[in-house]
Amino acid sequence: MTELKEKRTEPGEFHPEWFRKTVIEAFKNDPMRIIIELIKNSADSYTRLQKKGVAKPPFKIFVKIRCKRKSPPYIEVLDHAEGMDSKKLKEALKYGTQTSMGEDIEAVTSAEKGIGLKDAMMALKDNWLVTIKDGLINERKKHPDFKTGFGREDEKVTQLDRNRWGIPENGTVVIGELPPYFHERKYHSICEKLQKHFLLRKLLQNPDYEIYVIDLLNGERRLLKYYPPEKEKQILKESFKINYNGRNYLIHLEIDKAKRELKQGKPYGEAGLLFYYGNYSVLDFTFCRFERDSAFSKFFGEVRMEIGDLIRNPTEAPLVDEKRRGLDTEHPFNRKLFDEIGIKLKNIQEEEGNSGYSFDDLTKREILKELNRMYKEIGGAGPPPEPPIKPEIFEFYPVWVDIKEYEPKKHFLIINSSAINNNLEITLKSNNPKIIVKPATMRIERDKVEEDFIIRQIELYSEEAGSNGEIIAVSESLNHFSKMGVNVQENPIFSPQNGFAFVPDRTTIVDSGRKEVQLCIDKSIVGESKEITFSSEYPISCPGKWLLPDSENLEEKIIKNILITEIPIEVKGAGHIGERARLTATYGGRMASIQIDVVPQPSIAGAIRDIRFSQKETRKISDFTEEGVIEIYYKHPLVKKYMSKKNFKDRPEFQTFIADVITREAVKAFVVSGIKENSSRYPIFNSDHPEPEIDFYIIQEYYEKGPVMHEMFTRLIKSLKLE
Amino acid sequence: MEKSRKPFTVLFREVCEMDVRNNSGKDEEDIIRSFTEFEGDYLPIEKDRLILFVIDYLHSKNIEVTFDKLTVAAFKLFPKKFSLIGFPEYPDAKTVNDCVFLHCVKTKGWASGNAQSGYKITEKGRYFLDETKKMLEGKIKVVRKYGTVPRRKEFTFVNRLKKTQVYKKYLQNKEEEISYSEILEALKMPSHSSREALERNLEKYFAYANKINDESVIKFLDFVQRKIREVDE
Numbered sequence: 027m028t029e030l031k032e033k034r035t036e037p038g039e040f041h042p043e044w045f046r047k048t049v050i051e052a053f054k055n056d057p058m059r060i061i062i063e064l065i066k067n068s069a070d071s072y073t074r075l076q077k078k079g080v081a082k083p084p085f086k087i088f089v090k091i092r093c094k095r096k097s098p099p100y101i102e103v104l105d106h107a108e109g110m111d112s113k114k115l116k117e118a119l120k121y122g123t124q125t126s127m128g129e130d131i132e133a134v135t136s137a138e139k140g141i142g143l144k145d146a147m148m149a150l151k152d153n154w155l156v157t158i159k160d161g162l163i164n165e166r167k168k169h170p171d172f173k174t175g176f177g178r179e180d181e182k183v184t185q186l187d188r189n190r191w192g193i194p195e196n197g198t199v200v201i202g203e204l205p206p207y208f209h210e211r212k213y214h215s216i217c218e219k220l221q222k223h224f225l226l227r228k229l230l231q232n233p234d235y236e237i238y239v240i241d242l243l244n245g246e247r248r249l250l251k252y253y254p255p256e257k258e259k260q261i262l263k264e265s266f267k268i269n270y271n272g273r274n275y276l277i278h279l280e281i282d283k284a285k286r287e288l289k290q291g292k293p294y295g296e297a298g299l300l301f302y303y304g305n306y307s308v309l310d311f312t313f314c315r316f317e318r319d320s321a322f323s324k325f326f327g328e329v330r331m332e333i334g335d336l337i338r339n340p341t342e343a344p345l346v347d348e349k350r351r352g353l354d355t356e357h358p359f360n361r362k363l364f365d366e367i368g369i370k371l372k373n374i375q376e377e378e379g380n381s382g383y384s385f386d387d388l389t390k391r392e393i394l395k396e397l398n399r400m401y402k403e404i405g406g407a408g409p410p411p412e413p414p415i416k417p418e419i420f421e422f423y424p425v426w427v428d429i430k431e432y433e434p435k436k437h438f439l440i441i442n443s444s445a446i447n448n449n450l451e452i453t454l455k456s457n458n459p460k461i462i463v464k465p466a467t468m469r470i471e472r473d474k475v476e477e478d479f480i481i482r483q484i485e486l487y488s489e490e491a492g493s494n495g496e497i498i499a500v501s502e503s504l505n506h507f508s509k510m511g512v513n514v515q516e517n518p519i520f521s522p523q524n525g526f527a528f529v530p531d532r533t534t535i536v537d538s539g540r541k542e543v544q545l546c547i548d549k550s551i552v553g554e555s556k557e558i559t560f561s562s563e564y565p566i567s568c569p570g571k572w573l574l575p576d577s578e579n580l581e582e583k584i585i586k587n588i589l590i591t592e593i594p595i596e597v598k599g600a601g602h603i604g605e606r607a608r609l610t611a612t613y614g615g616r617m618a619s620i621q622i623d624v625v626p627q628p629s630i631a632g633a634i635r636d637i638r639f640s641q642k643e644t645r646k647i648s649d650f651t652e653e654g655v656i657e658i659y660y661k662h663p664l665v666k667k668y669m670s671k672k673n674f675k676d677r678p679e680f681q682t683f684i685a686d687v688i689t690r691e692a693v694k695a696f697v698v699s700g701i702k703e704n705s706s707r708y709p710i711f712n713s714d715h716p717e718p719e720i721d722f723y724i725i726q727e728y729y730e731k732g733p734v735m736h737e738m739f740t741r742l743i744k745s746l747k748l749e
Numbered sequence: 750m751e752k753s754r755k756p757f758t759v760l761f762r763e764v765c766e767m768d769v770r771n772n773s774g775k776d777e778e779d780i781i782r783s784f785t786e787f788e789g790d791y792l793p794i795e796k797d798r799l800i801l802f803v804i805d806y807l808h809s810k811n812i813e814v815t816f817d818k819l820t821v822a823a824f825k826l827f828p829k830k831f832s833l834i835g836f837p838e839y840p841d842a843k844t845v846n847d848c849v850f851l852h853c854v855k856t857k858g859w860a861s862g863n864a865q866s867g868y869k870i871t872e873k874g875r876y877f878l879d880e881t882k883k884m885l886e887g888k889i890k891v892v893r894k895y896g897t898v899p900r901r902k903e904f905t906f907v908n909r910l911k912k913t914q915v916y917k918k919y920l921q922n923k924e925e926e927i928s929y930s931e932i933l934e935a936l937k938m939p940s941h942s943s944r945e946a947l948e949r950n951l952e953k954y955f956a957y958a959n960k961i962n963d964e965s966v967i968k969f970l971d972f973v974q975r976k977i978r979e980v981d982e
Binding site: 412413414415416417418419421424425426494509510511513 | 872873875876877879880883887888889890891892893
């Protein structure tokens with residue numbers, strides 16, 4: 027194999043400081059661009075060949091990667107395109123030349139001028155460019171101080187060279203180790219990022235170009251592809267002209283709405299407009315003045331710019347800024363373009379203003395229930411519920427209970443507080459040791475009792491089906507006792523049909539909800555296979571497979587020779603009320619199925635019925651409506667400020683801020699509703715001017731209930747999604 | 750004829766202390782005929798519980814609990830709960846059958862048996878019987894009020910009337926908001942009904958309400974009658 031050896035060097039044109047300040051900083055922000063620049067150079071070379079009528083697609087570019095665990099990967103970018111002779115190489119590796127190196131062969135001032143082949147090479151450690159053209163081989167390297175190193179110059183290529191570099195005719199290969207700030211260490215993640223990068227999107231969508239990424243460690247080869255987001259509908263497709271320096275430049279704008287919320291921002295975001303010219307030369311990915319506006323997070327599109335004349339004009343400044351972060355916003359052409367697109371986006375925002383944010387329904391319902399429970403506690407929604415019976419002393423209610431083996435059950439003892447003289451002690455006993463009652467003793471202090479009848483819970487438990495027994499509550503001080511009968515029934519989970527069945531075999535699930543169903547397996551049928559497979563009918567979704575515990579852990583999970591597994595199921599989306607589906611499980615040749623009916627959500631009762639992230643434009647940041655709804659207005663400037671940041675939903679400052687806004691509104695709602703209901707917790711002395719007293723109660727409740735509410739609402743905010 | 754009423758405690762003591770041999774000379778039917786109405790407030794108590802009590806009461810008197818004896822005994826002890834609509838002097842055997850067979854035996858499992866074999870209280874039923882006795886003694890107050898009127902045609906129609914918007918408006922003293930068409934709708938009359946048909950229907954409602962002795966509905970029907978006359982004038 028021919029060794030690459032540097033025979034001489036030539037000085038560079040720029041001071042190394044320039045490279046450090048501009049190029050390294052640009053690459054550091056987006057190191058994937060080093061590989062992309064090399065790929066694009068190869069693609070441009072093929073395009074030039076095609077335009078000359080010399081080559082026909084498909085044009086193959088090979089990116090070979092050798093990943094290392096503790097240091098950056100080594101790469102080779104290879105094409106079988108033009109190749110370069112020593113004269114062209116000199117131009118290509120020199121700064122400040124006006125040469126047609128882009129997709130447009132006549133362009134003298136590339137729209138993307140600024141960072142290119144030489145910069146990418148310089149970013150690579152131990153870089154070499156090897157090119158073969160018309161039987162001659164040239165080897166060059168770029169030093170970080172802009173010097174150009176020379177290997178072989180216009181030497182005759184040998185078959186060994188061709189085999190070594192994989193260039194059968196003409197072509198170029200650039201090799202080197204990626205810089206330390208290139209943090210990716212895995213072949214697959216590099217492939218994923220290359221596929222998602224905005225600069226490669228048009229090239230990957232173009233069927234003429236095939237970019238293969240090869241893992242040098244195991245020979246895996248992957249063709250890069252880009253699939254645009256799934257489109258819900260087309261919002262806009264039109265062409266317009268931008269008049270600049272007396273000439274009209276045609277711009278084609280296409281905007282679509284995606285079915286789901288898209289990630290925003292460069293380089294991997296999908297919500298935005300892809301500005302490009304030619305077939306694949308991407309200049310920028312931005313929403314102009316609506317960049318990171320949450321209202322546009324479902325929109326994506328393209329701006330094809332017919333700017334050939336502009337980039338061929340040697341007196342024009344590049345459209346892209348020096349560090350190639352994107353279109354130069356100061357360039358007069360870009361200013362006009364952004365203004366025009368801005369107007370169109372504004373119109374879209376007004377027309378499509380219906381899309382908004384919502385919280386996950388299930389999380390919200392859980393929180394609303396918890397919130398209303400808190401309100402009942404503090405707001406005092408009237409007197410406590412009346413007991414079903416009013417005993418002279420104390421009695422069980424009801425006096426008989428059927429429980430299932432291995433299932434604890436709650437029961438009640440109702441005590442007349444007027445019968446308590448000082449402190450009351452009630453002992454609970456079971457006449458059957460196989461039936462357990464908790465607690466064994468109940469103590470009630472007279473001073474702490476406010477209600478006329480006290481309802482106390484007791485818990486009953488048994489593991490012996492068929493047992494009968496009696497629970498006796500005795501108070502020696504009152505010389506009174508009460509008894510209740512208990513019958514322990516067989517639990518159907520311990521007798522699954524055919525040893526493998528869902529128990530019960532039919533259930534309901536709320537629309538867009540999730541729950542767990544019990545699959546019971548007899549120990550005798552648990553064989554070598556650990557895998558249960560599931561299939562479900564629409565709209566129910568479930569895991570495709572479920573693994574049984576290992577044999578060591580299996581015994582622990584078995585009760586009465588039955589293994590009980592809880593399988594999560596959920597309804598796909600909403601709007602399936604009344605629909606019926608079947609979930610089938612298969613294991614070792616046995617089948618079990620469960621019928622599932624989708625039912626509506628039970629309505630929320632209580633002071634607070636809903637929490638909405640509303641798009642209403644008001645001066646308030648939040649409000650509590652008469653219908654019992656807490657609304658947070660996300661178009662309020664303060665909320666907007668937080669939402670303009672990348673991944674705002676995951677940012678603690680956004681979560682804390684919104685959680686606090688909802689907490690304050692909820693506390694205010696509690697106090698105001700409590701006062702309306704004449705709650706004894708909020709007595710108002712001056713009913714003509716109650717405001718200071720209301721404020722006092724709000725602050726008091728904020729300190730008392732605020733921390734719990736904050737935690738709840740943070741959970742709610744994490745479930746925020748775009749509709 | 751004035752009935753001789755005894756308080757529950759006295760009645761029950763009599764039952765407990767009763768010498769079975771004393772009964773031997775008497776027909777079981779005669780003993781049942783001699784039962785008098787229970788003096789305490791039994792109206793709020795569920796009919797199923799009262800039937801349970803009657804089964805136990807007959808057992809304690811060494812009387813075989815057959816369906817007919819149970820029906821008459823239930824009627825004699827709790828006439829306001831087990832008599833026919835419009836015939837307070839006759840026992841309502843249908844209600845007794847519903848309570849003992851459909852509820853106590855079939856649904857709740859408080860008793861076992863049937864009309865062919867007679868009835869017995871189960872172990873589970875014993876707990877409810879004890880609780881019922883405490884209710885009758887006043888040691889436990891029942892919060893929920895159970896109705897006394899059997900679910901027959903009269904009760905059904907009056908109940909339907911009570912569920913109408915017009916009746917609700919009437920109870921809320923919003924009489925001026927009640928329109929003639931709403932009244933017709935409440936009485937289940939088509940809008941083109943003749944005056945005679947309307948009168949006939951109203952009369953029927955009056956009769957039903959009177960039979961089940963629903964004062965509130967009678968007053969409402971008076972109001973409806975006035976309103977209809979106002980329209981005629």
